[in-house]
Amino acid sequence: MGGYKYEGRRLPVQDKKARMKTHRNKMTEQDPLARARNFDEVNLGYDAETAISEAERCLLCPSSPCVKGCPVKIRVPEFLDKISEGKFMEALEIIKADNALPAITGRVCPQEVQCEGPCTQNKVSKEPVGIGYLERYVADLERNSMDRCCVNCSPPTGKKVAVVGSGPGGLTVAADMMRLGHEVHIYEAFHKAGGVLVYGIPEFRLPKAIVDYEIKCMEDLGVKIHTNHIIGKIYSLDELMAEEGFDAIYVGIGAGAPRFMGIEGENLLGIFSANEYLTRSNLMKAYDFPNYDTPIAQGKKVCVMGGGNVAMDSVRTGLRLGAEEAHIIYRRSHEELPARTEEIHHAEEEGVMFDFLTTPIRFIGDDEGKLVAMECIRMELGEPDDSGRRRPVPLEGSNFILEADLAVIAIGAGPNPILTSSEPEIELNRWGYIVADDDGKTSKKGVWAGGDIVTGSATVILAMGAGRKSAASMHRYLTGEEEW
Amino acid sequence: MNKVLMKKKLVSNIFEMEVEAKGIANKAKAGQFVVIMVSEKGERIPLTLADWSVEKGTITLVFMVVGTSSLRLSQLEEGDDLFAVLGPLGHASDIEDYGAVIMVAGGVGTAPIYPIAKSLKERGNKVISIHGARSKDLLFWQDKLASVSNEHIITTDDGSFGRKGLVTEPLKELLEADHDKIISRVYSIGPGIMMKFCALTTKPFGVKTIVSLNPIMIDGTGMCGACRVCVHGKTKFTCIDGPEFDGHEVDWNLLTTRQRAYLNEEKCSYDKFHMECED
Ligand SMILES: Cc1cc2nc3c(=O)[nH]c(=O)nc-3n(C[C@H](O)[C@H](O)[C@H](O)COP(=O)(O)OP(=O)(O)OC[C@H]3O[C@@H](n4cnc5c(N)ncnc54)[C@H](O)[C@@H]3O)c2cc1C
Ligand code: SF4
Ligand code: FES
Numbered sequence: 001m002g003g004y005k006y007e008g009r010r011l012p013v014q015d016k017k018a019r020m021k022t023h024r025n026k027m028t029e030q031d032p033l034a035r036a037r038n039f040d041e042v043n044l045g046y047d048a049e050t051a052i053s054e055a056e057r058c059l060l061c062p063s064s065p066c067v068k069g070c071p072v073k074i075r076v077p078e079f080l081d082k083i084s085e086g087k088f089m090e091a092l093e094i095i096k097a098d099n100a101l102p103a104i105t106g107r108v109c110p111q112e113v114q115c116e117g118p119c120t121q122n123k124v125s126k127e128p129v130g131i132g133y134l135e136r137y138v139a140d141l142e143r144n145s146m147d148r149c150c151v152n153c154s155p156p157t158g159k160k161v162a163v164v165g166s167g168p169g170g171l172t173v174a175a176d177m178m179r180l181g182h183e184v185h186i187y188e189a190f191h192k193a194g195g196v197l198v199y200g201i202p203e204f205r206l207p208k209a210i211v212d213y214e215i216k217c218m219e220d221l222g223v224k225i226h227t228n229h230i231i232g233k234i235y236s237l238d239e240l241m242a243e244e245g246f247d248a249i250y251v252g253i254g255a256g257a258p259r260f261m262g263i264e265g266e267n268l269l270g271i272f273s274a275n276e277y278l279t280r281s282n283l284m285k286a287y288d289f290p291n292y293d294t295p296i297a298q299g300k301k302v303c304v305m306g307g308g309n310v311a312m313d314s315v316r317t318g319l320r321l322g323a324e325e326a327h328i329i330y331r332r333s334h335e336e337l338p339a340r341t342e343e344i345h346h347a348e349e350e351g352v353m354f355d356f357l358t359t360p361i362r363f364i365g366d367d368e369g370k371l372v373a374m375e376c377i378r379m380e381l382g383e384p385d386d387s388g389r390r391r392p393v394p395l396e397g398s399n400f401i402l403e404a405d406l407a408v409i410a411i412g413a414g415p416n417p418i419l420t421s422s423e424p425e426i427e428l429n430r431w432g433y434i435v436a437d438d439d440g441k442t443s444k445k446g447v448w449a450g451g452d453i454v455t456g457s458a459t460v461i462l463a464m465g466a467g468r469k470s471a472a473s474m475h476r477y478l479t480g481e482e483e484w
Numbered sequence: 485m486n487k488v489l490m491k492k493k494l495v496s497n498i499f500e501m502e503v504e505a506k507g508i509a510n511k512a513k514a515g516q517f518v519v520i521m522v523s524e525k526g527e528r529i530p531l532t533l534a535d536w537s538v539e540k541g542t543i544t545l546v547f548m549v550v551g552t553s554s555l556r557l558s559q560l561e562e563g564d565d566l567f568a569v570l571g572p573l574g575h576a577s578d579i580e581d582y583g584a585v586i587m588v589a590g591g592v593g594t595a596p597i598y599p600i601a602k603s604l605k606e607r608g609n610k611v612i613s614i615h616g617a618r619s620k621d622l623l624f625w626q627d628k629l630a631s632v633s634n635e636h637i638i639t640t641d642d643g644s645f646g647r648k649g650l651v652t653e654p655l656k657e658l659l660e661a662d663h664d665k666i667i668s669r670v671y672s673i674g675p676g677i678m679m680k681f682c683a684l685t686t687k688p689f690g691v692k693t694i695v696s697l698n699p700i701m702i703d704g705t706g707m708c709g710a711c712r713v714c715v716h717g718k719t720k721f722t723c724i725d726g727p728e729f730d731g732h733e734v735d736w737n738l739l740t741t742r743q744r745a746y747l748n749e750e751k752c753s754y755d756k757f758h759m760e761c762e763d
Contacts, residue, residue, distance in 0.1 A: 189705050191521055191528075191568040228570040230705060234507045256707040260719065267712055267719060267738055269745050276708035284527070284702070290756045293527040293553055294702075295749030369741035416706050418724065 006064045006077040016059050024127040025054040029346075036319050036350035039203045039287055043107070046130075048086070051137045054130045055083035057121060065118035066131060072465045074098045076115055076131055083134055092138040099135075100175050101168060101464065103143060103210050106136025108201060108309075109461050112341045143213055153221065154181035159478045162187060162246040164231045164419065167195020168460045169451030170252035171214065172467030173474070174223045180475050184223045185246070189230040192283060195254055197460070199283040200275070202313050204320065205343070208282075232419035237426075237447060248446050248474045251426075251434065252467065255452035257414045261305065265363030266409075270297060270371035274310045274410035281317050299406025302326045303374065305360065306410035307337040312344065314408040315352050323406070326352050331359040331379050331392040357381070357392065361399070363407065373403045413457050420453075431456070440470030445484050448474055485565040489542060491558075494624035497549040498592055499558045500534070506541030508571045514599040515577030515696065515728055518543065519704035521568040522560065527553040530701045532596035532673075532727065533572065543569075546595030546625075552753040573704045574727045577694070579603045582669040584610040586658060587633070588651050588682050590674025591617060594625050596696060597673045602632040610634050610666070614654050616674070620645035651678060652685045659689045667691060672731060676740050683731030695731035697722050699742055714738050 011019070028044040029035070035042050046054065058080040066076040075094050082091035095102045111117075111132040122128035159182045163170045166188040178184045192198050194211045219225060231237070231253075240246045258273030260266055277296070280286040286296035302318030304311050307330035319326040328347070330337065333356045337344055348354070360374040378398035381390035415432040427435040427443035433456055440448040450466030452458055476482035490502040508518060517532040535544035549558050560566070577600045585604050589597040594615060605611045613633040617623045619642045630636040637654050638646030647654065651674075659667060670693040672682035679695040686693040699722050702708040706724035713722050714735035720726065 189570065190703070191524075191570070228568045229507070230570060230573070233572055234511055256705075258707065258709045260709065267714060267742070269741060273709040276702060276710045279702055279708055285525070289749065290753040292525045293556075293753055295746045295753065297745070369738070418705055 004064055004067045004073055004075070006060060006062050006067070006075070008078055008081055009060060010062075011060050019057055019059055020121070020124050022057050024057070024121075024130055025050045025133075027130070027133055032346075032349040032351070035204065036316075037322075039320055041207050042204050042346055045140060046133055046137045048088075051083055051088075051134055052086060055080045055134055057129050058084070059120050061120050065120060066115040066129075069113075069118040070115045071459075071461045072098045072468065074115070074135075079138075080129065080131070080134065083138065088138045088141055091134075092142055095135055095138065098468075099461070099464065100172050100468075101214055101460075102135045103139035104168065104197060104206060104214070105461050105464070106132045106134075106139055107206050108340070108459075110340045110459065114461070143210065153179050156183070157181040157478065159183065159247045160185070160245055161474065161478075162240050162244070162249045163252065164249065165189075165195060165252040165254060165451075165453075166193035166215075166225065167252055167254050167451060167463060168197060169254075169463035169467040170195065170250065171218065172464045173250040173252065173448075173450075173471045175218055175221070176468060176471035177474065178218070178221050178223050180471075182475075182478065186223060186225045187229040187231050187235075188225065188227045190283065191227050193225050193227060195252075199279045200310065200313070202278065202282055202317055204316065205313065230418065232422045237423055237444065241446060247478055248448070250440070250467070250470055250474065251419065251442070251447060251449040251453060252451045252463065253416065253419055253453045254463075255413045255415050255433070255457045257416045258409070259412045259414055260409055261360070261411060263360065263362055265365055265371075268363050268365040268371045269369050270299065270405055271363060271407045271409070272297070274304075274306070274314045274408050275413065277314055277408045278310070278317065281321070287317075287321060296321065297406055298322055299404070300324050301404050302406045302408070303329050303360075303402065303404040304408045304410055305329050306412070307332065307339060308410065308412075309339045309343060310413075311408075311410035312339045312347050314410050316347055316350060318406065318408070319350055319352065327402075327404075328352060328354045329358050329360065329376070329402075330354065330356055332381065332389065333357055336389050355402075359392070359394075360402075360407075364401070371405055371407055373401050374407065376400055376402050415453055415456075438469070439473035440466060441473065441484070446477075485567065486569045488560050488562055488564050488566065491560060491562055494546065495622045498622075498624060499547055499549070500595075500624075501545045501547070501557070501560070502542050503545060503566060503569060504541060505536075505543045505569050505571075508569065509536040509538050509541050509543055512536045512543065512572045513576030514579065514603040515596075516572040516574050517596075517704070517727060518545070518569055518571030518573060519701065520545070520557070520566055520570070522553060522556045523567045526556060526567065528568075528702055528704070529553050529557070530573075530698065530704055530723070532696060532698075533599060534595035535599055543571075544595075546592060548592040551750045552756075555754075570704060574723055575725075577603065577671075577728060579607050581608045584612065584662075584666045585669045585671065586655060586667055587611060587613045587629075588655055588670065588672040588674070588678075589613065589615050589629065590651055590672075590678040591622070593672075593674030593678075593696075594629060597671060598625060598628055598632065600671060600673075601629065605632045605634075612658060612667075613637065614639065614651045614658075615646075616640070616651035616678070617645075618642065650681070652681050655682060656685050659686065659691060669694065671695075676736060676743065679731060680734075680736040683734070683736075687732050693731040694728050695734060696727045697729060697734070697739060698727070699739060700745060713742075
């Protein structure tokens with residue numbers, strides 16, 4: 001795989017030089033102050049002209065560092081070249097050969113560390129080609145024009161595949177297996193399919209209409225989606241095979257168990273896991289209360305612990321729900337923030353305040369059990385830890401009180417044990433994640449797994465990549481091409 | 485979608501509903517619960533299973549109208565669909581031969597205690613039920629509960645039926661009279677305050693007392709932490725660690741505080757709903 005080389009058209013040297021002088025086309029965005037108070041998408045998208053102009057910035061490097069950086073190895077220069085010629089649907093087909101959900105990844109991939117990070121233009125001028133923006137552009141074009149590039153399913157194989165969990169990983173397996181002619185059923189615990197794409201990532205970053213559209217297409221293809229089905233409770237995996245007649249199962253249940261800090265006062269009113277806060281707002285549409293029945297607490301001063309995408313989504317949700325002040329409380333510094341660069345930038349523009357090298361050690365409540373403040377401590381960065389990042393060390397005596405009436409804990413998530421605890425045949429690692437080989441095979445015959453439940457919290461594209469590999473392996477197994 | 489097969493009003497604001505849910509009925513065990521949604525815009529409401537039938541492929545839910553969501557639920561008619569029913573969730577009750585058990589049911593808690601009492605009786609326990617309500621016209625399922633009890637004591641706060649007073653009084657007397665220590669377990673399901681006082685009553689006797697907690701929930705599957713309670717000084721998620729816990733170890737104040745988190749919003753939603761109804 002690693003050996004992709006772009007073998008298309010070569011650019012003459014003078015064209016390359018000219019292209020190196022160009023600037024990255026800005027994404028049009030909602031005004032920061034306006035958008036900080038609404039839930040509409042922040043980025044408005046390129047138009048055709050801008051898309052072509054941006055694609056024309058690609059140097060068509062034969063070594064294609066972008067492709068090496070992309071976890072699913074999209075043939076980036078090839079699709080960019082098609083866009084530069086205005087052949088948008090051909091570009092999309094190239095993308096779709098490796099990525100089933102480009103409207104989504106174009107919006108949520110951490111491009112700065114994947115395709116755009118190693119992009120030669122980034123090395124030249126710190127202005128990489130807007131690969132993610134272009135991916136999004138062609139995918140949106142197709143969705144908005146409703147003339148979907150046709151997908152043909154192979155003739156039915158008579159095999160039945162169950163997919164547990166409808167996150168990006170599960171959806172990828174479902175789409176691939178359907179196309180290969182198998183009968184596919186998705187089982188999802190929530191009342192709506194999409195996993196983190198619908199319950200976690202907010203509307204202002206990923207409009208739910210996009211996810212709904214992708215899921216609708218899948219249903220049109222013939223995938224059956226059973227919402228409100230929690231596997232491990234309503235069926236065991238063995239029952240799915242023996243009683244419901246499935247020949248193979250993919251487990252893509254994500255890492256949905258919230259982690260708390262384990263400090264005093266954490267159960268006060270006004271303190272939420274990011275999962276609760278975001279699920280109320282996104283999945284249950286609490287931001288549209290009382291038109292929707294689910295309420296959400298409104299904070300005047302919202303403090304969010306953590307520095308990843310989940311933290312950025314939470315703090316910006318707080319702002320949009322009307323907070324006067326919204327803070328990120330992060331125990332490391334700006335440099336170590338794990339969120340997508342664009343989200344950090346957007347949060348800053350919207351007026352989110354960042355308290356770096358800070359962590360709460362205690363939550364303080366009033367007589368009614370409501371959060372009113374947090375006692376925090378300052379940190380400094382010491383030696384690198386296992387993850388290679390410098391470990392934050394508390395500064396003795398630096399304690400101070402920070403007022404807050406709403407706090408969101410976004411310091412990570414773990415594996416949910418509902419399914420795994422009832423399946424002793426599936427080997428887990430010491431953190432409770434499923435052990436799977438490179439093809440996604442678990443220790444239980446006929447069962448594959450991938451995405452966050454195998455890797456721990458990661459990314460949409462990695463879950464999709466794992467899904468694609470598992471689907472290929474599952475297909476080989478179901479067609480007898482490969483033994484278990 | 486799950487079809488409502490039967491709905492009836494049990495007493496003033498408590499309803500019984502039988503819903504099609506084959507898969508859940510097949511797996512249901514006493515003590516477990518489901519999460520339902522009336523409509524796509526509705527809240528996710530946890531309800532402990534009151535009964536089920538594997539043959540019919542149905543589950544029975546009993547609920548009290550307390551806010552917009554339960555009001556909407558009560559307005560569904562036979563033949564209507566529930567938008568979502570998820571389950572069975574939570575751990576099942578530990579059904580063992582304890583000798584004799586006391587089942588204290590209060591108000592709407594009478595319904596979820598029924599399948600537990602039934603299972604305990606089938607397992608060979610002597611089941612003594614204490615069945616409490618504010619007054620006679622709020623009592624329901626007396627026959628059902630009596631049918632799975634060796635003894636069935638009814639109390640009403642106002643004395644309009646059975647014994648006048650609170651459920652804790654006969655509870656205390658039974659334990660005091662139990663010189664041979666045959667009663668080795670008490671179950672208490674009902675309003676938080678009742679469960680708390682049952683636990684306080686049994687504590688001096690050292691009889692293990694199981695309560696079924698009903699905090700606010702969202703998913704019911706361990707992914708949000710809205711349902712966290714404090715038991716034995718440790719944070720637990722009711723939906724996956726419970727819903728039953730050792731009543732002597734529950735932090736009752738925290739439970740009631742957290743249950744009241746959205747009182748203002750509930751009122752706002754309720755008011756809006758009433759305005760729409762009047763329009
Ligand atoms: C708020 C937030 C923001 C994020 N932002 C980004 C981002 O910008 N870019 C990025 O690349 N990644 C982001 N991520 C991470 C990314 O969303 C995940 O890595 C990805 O969704 C994992 O996909 P998955 O298919 O493994 O599972 P998930 O998306 O987690 O889906 C799992 C699904 O399985 C269901 N399920 C669980 N247990 C059961 C069961 N027993 N039976 C049936 N169904 C079950 C769950 O309800 C869920 O719908 C973000 C995550 C969060 C929470
Ligand atoms: S899928 Fe993600 S990493 Fe790959 S090219 Fe698209 S945006 Fe870049
Ligand atoms: S209801 Fe969400 S974790 Fe229990």
